[in-house]
Amino acid sequence: MSIIIQNGTIVTASDVYQADIRIDGEVITSIASKIVPAAEDKVIDANGQYVFPGGIDPHVHFGVPGYADDFVNGTRAAATGGITTVVNYVEPPTGGKSLLENFQLWKQMAKDSVIDYGLQPVINAEYSESVLKELPTLVEEGATSIKLFMSARGIGLLLSDVQIYKILKKARENGVLATVHCENGDVIDEIVKETIAKGNTAPIYHGYSRPTILEAEATHRVLAIAQAADAPIRIAHVSCAEAMNEIEQAQKRGVIAYGETTPHYLTKDISSLELPNFEGAKYICSPPLREKWHQEVLWRGIVSGILTTMGSDHAPVPFEGGKTLGRDSFAKIPNGGPGVEELFSIMYHFGVHEKRISLQKFVDVTSTATAKQLGLYPKKGNINVGSDADIVILDSKQSRTISKATHYQKCDYNAYEGTKVQGIITHVLARGEEIVKDRIFNGKPGRGQYIYRNKLNV
Ligand SMILES: [Zn+2]
Known part of the structure; x- marks a missing residue:
């Protein structure tokens, strides 16, 4: 039995065209203007709908203690939202474990995922030397990207410029791409202290204490370090025009x-940080949300190719028992919020539907470019013969309203509550299996596979 997707409009990063798709087992075996199904074939009629490559979210935090989503819940939410592959961050080791031992532990934790997944280790200050030795072994394990921080000294994440330089050189040698959180953490920590000393403790002061110039400064610095190390680099969650300008x-x-x-x-x-009843705490993340004018600048950066990929930064800190820990001071509010389930819909609605980006650009930033950067291409990130049959079918004529009442995420709020989005995902196929139909999830825990990702090839 094959699956035939008929009459749809296929969208890739380069083309929009009408064709049918045949899927045998887990992969796409044929694309043609007309495929006649055999009696035993399953037919999906995509007439009037878009047929996209499954979304890839390169920035999720499942399985973190205190967060609402484990790998099962998190990947189920992702799948329902049109994401068929995630690359999840591995928190730094505790209790003296090696990076490899810790990595194996996380691989074990992730094994019940419902969609395919890669893992990428966060390297903190304590492991800044040992990573130089362990990196080749991690690459053998398929971990061809890592994450570095220029902030959060208080929890041991901040790396010095020299540590970053040495890690980037080693990463370069091993075909590993480093993604960096760019904020000047030490200066921010000082501003936070000054702010609290003045009695300014409400959530909005989180935003005021992390100015855009300190994101831009760190972005500039790490780009210079990468240039000196002759290493490619990926800048995580760019929030403002000034940082984007440094990348350009x-x-x-x-x-x-x-x-x-x-x-x-x-x-x-x-x-959003000024919402009443402490609701502003839900929107605390770092870098913080910026003034509104940055939004259109960032959209233009997507169009022009300065910003090449979208991540949700899904960090589902619950409101009750999570965000509420910081009622007396913004500095105690855990950073982050849910978002993996909305990435695809928000980008379709505000990007394609509101005419900020083309259909092809939408596919590139939600799938293809991410697959190329993170060593998943051409298995993932495209609709092509031989690629995994990871496919999202979207009806652009229908709309829905996002709400915690109907989301699969376990978080007790939704950052996009009440937002009406054009476009409904009618089918999600993951390696040829229809795991979502009309927003109902039908897949089994454990069906997702760990992906040994390719080395970076630039
Ligand atoms: Zn993150």
Whole structure:
């Protein structure tokens, strides 16, 4: 038995065209203007609908203690929202474990995922030397990207410039791409202290204490370090025009620099932090939400190719028992919010439907470019013969309203509550299996596979 997707409009990063797709087992075996099904074949009629490659979210945090979503819940929410592959961050080791031992532990934790997944280790200060030795082994394990921080000294994440330089050189040698959180953490920590000393403790002061210039400064610095190390680099969650400008300048100098942004920086602004009844705490993340004018600048950066991929930065801190820990001070509010389930819909609605980006650009930033950067291409990230049959079918004529009442995420709020989006995902296929139909999830825990990702090839 084959699956035949008939009459749909196929969208890839380069083309929009009418064709039928045949799927045998887990892969696409044929694309043609007309495929006649055999009696035993299953037919999906995509007449009048878009047929996209499954979304790839390169920035999720499932399985973190205190967060609402484990790998099962998190990947189920992702799948329902049109994401068929995630690359999840691995928290730094505890209890003296090696990076490899810790990695194996996380691989075990992730094994019940419902969609395919890769894992990428966060390297903190404590492991800044040992990673230089362990990196080749991690690459053998398929971990061909890592994450570094220029902030959060208080929890041991901040790396010095020299540590970053040494890690980037080693990453370069091993075909590993480093993604960096760019904020000048030490200066921010000082501003936070000054702010609290003045009695300014409400959520909005989180935003005021992390100015855009300190994101831009760290972005500039790490791009310079990457240039000196002759290493490619990926900048996580770019939130503001100033940081984006630094990436553009580096790209012009010939640095291989990839910018990532998130749906919340494109659609939410700092005024959310002032919502009454402590609701502003739900929107606390770092970098913080910015003034509204940055949004259109970031959209233009997507169009022009400065920002090449979208990540949700799904970090589902619950409101009750999570965000509420910071009622007396913004500095105690855990950062992050849910979003993996909305990435695809928000980008379709505010991007394609509202005419900020083309259909092809939508596919590139939600799937193809991410697959290329993170070593998943051409298995993932495309609709092509031989690729995994990871496919999302979307009816652009229908709409829905996002709400925690209907989301699969376990978080007790939704950052896009009440947002009406055009486009409903009618089918999600993952490696040829129809796991979502009309927003009902039908897949089994454990059906997702760990992906040994390719080395970066630039
Ligand atoms: Zn993150």
